[in-house]
Amino acid sequence: MFFDQHPLDLDLVAFIDQPNKGTSERVSDHILNCKVCTIRAHQVASNSSSLQQSEGDAVAVKSLAGIVPEGANSRPLASLINAGRVVEPQPGQLWRLHWEDVTHLALIASTAYGITFWPVTLDVELADESSLLVPASESGGIDLELAIWPAIETGVGAYVLEVYITDILPPERLQQLRRAYRSGGDLPVRWLPGAAGSGPESPRGRLRTDLIQVAGFLGEASWKPEEWTECESPELPLLADALSAAKVTATQLADALGIPPRRAISLCRGQVEPTPQELDGVRAAFGLSASGQADAPPQNVIDALDDPHTRGLILRAAAAEGKSEISLRRELAQGHFALAARKSGACENSTFEMLATELRKRIAAPQGSDD
Template sequence: MSSVGRDGEQGLGRLMAAVSTVRIPDKVRAVVQAEPGDPAPGQLWRARWGEIVELLLITEVDVSAVAMPVMLDDCVADARTLVLAADQTSLAVTLAVWMDLARHLPMYILDRQIGTVAVDVSRSGWESDAIAGGARYGSGPVSAADPRHEVRARLEDAMREFAEAKWAPSGSGDLARLMAAASLSPQRLIDAMGISPQRALALRRGQVAVDDAEARVLAPLLGITEEAVLEANASPPAALVVQLSRPRRRAQVMRLARKRGISEHSAWLAATYGVNAQAARQTGKSQDPGWEERIDRYFQVTLEN
């Protein structure tokens, strides 16, 4: 993933330019400015991954979310696109919904809630209810040069990129081998990192993961980047990854990235292994130690200090 500052702000700028010609209702502005929560059917979200930024309508939520792309410009809606009336959305403008481009998407591509629709999208055949309430379908392209073709192709590409997006570290588990190859003895780890003999021995044996602070020390000793050091840890617990994939956690990851001047992906790795290493030191257990509270504490410390 690219830098938060560049891609995220450029994407946001493109999105805000699209709504600059309409008056944003105060209640919508409050939703956009609020800390993101968990998504729910009927909500409109901004999705962002790298340089790709789109608006999505959420229709189902489980471990992942089922969503379809939407646009405020109904002039490019083709015959397979449903155009909601202005009074059917909290944005108070018509909304073009590409229903046939719905995909299962990971939660972590969701960036910020934008608004809601007034149609119960969790119901089967909800489009009929929407049409009864004033919605309509767009019209087919009139020629090969019709911009509807280009818009649909771009949205198809965006939804594919969203569906394939990944942030969770693979966790190669190669850290012990890398330290052995660099002749990093437990005593050298103690001297360089200021850690206890017990932790140095556990690190050297590959029994524990390093956190982001330790990775900064190890990186020059191993001749690799801090991100590569973190990726050489063992895979983090799945429950921790699930918790950090929620939109509210992504907002905290983005703040961490901006504070440290690093990429969003690097900030995600730092948070993952920072929380995991702290939990291991405090509990000595591999089962779920109560990730929610530990993640809260991690961000409280890293973002406020």
């Protein structure tokens, strides 16, 4: 994928490692005409003889591209992220973010009012004066020099967090660093700034532009449909459930609302979205108050789907069923799991376990079978 017409580092690595596949011709033409990407490609190529890519769960990140230098005191980043540690997002943690076809490294900056992050890159030679360079000895055991970009702090949904990698700073020190950076005060760490840039068209300026656009894309990522509405009474049952509980038949519904029998049957089965007029008609005819499928599910359902701890299961289930992550999330939000959580009034932990159970069933189900 290209941002601001520059290939991502992942594209450059694929071009060098597999020159006859994918978008290599497009990348090659771009490199020949772009000084910035000529430099970036040279950096990747110069290290290619000592790079290692993990098999299976490769660390595909912009400026890491799934590979890290080998050496006596270093190890593949995948050996850290595959440890299976489950943590709550906290300031100072390094995470791998992923949405659609964009993957990126990020340092959690704040969790006070939602999650915000600072982009992280390995392009330390192209890091400008707004960035801070983290020595390899302070990179949380990764043994790689990192460039963090506090000036590009961006809010992001928790569902974009894919894998926790390591801790760079304790939460308190990161908060001190954030305040000092914003106020221009003395930093509580000995991290030096990058080199001074020489304009937006310079290599450093263009890299910064790329980072802003990637961060913006991740910040705008959302799986929730725009047509969802906030239900004024979240406890209201769905129309199909209300009709079933009151033993209202499709024939009675069709007669009361003056709608075709086929439409009434679909409404009773929850197969179509009721109109506001139909909901009002049901209320007038049967004294039933109900909500439509377009109403946003309860907050505990959304929180469970947003939880980074379910991300791996969601991705595996989506792959097993041949669906996109977004479509599966939306299906789960309005499907059997959400209905069960709504009916039972499950607490947050119970809802999480119900979702995890549903996802494990989907993963284990034979491919092509119906739920």
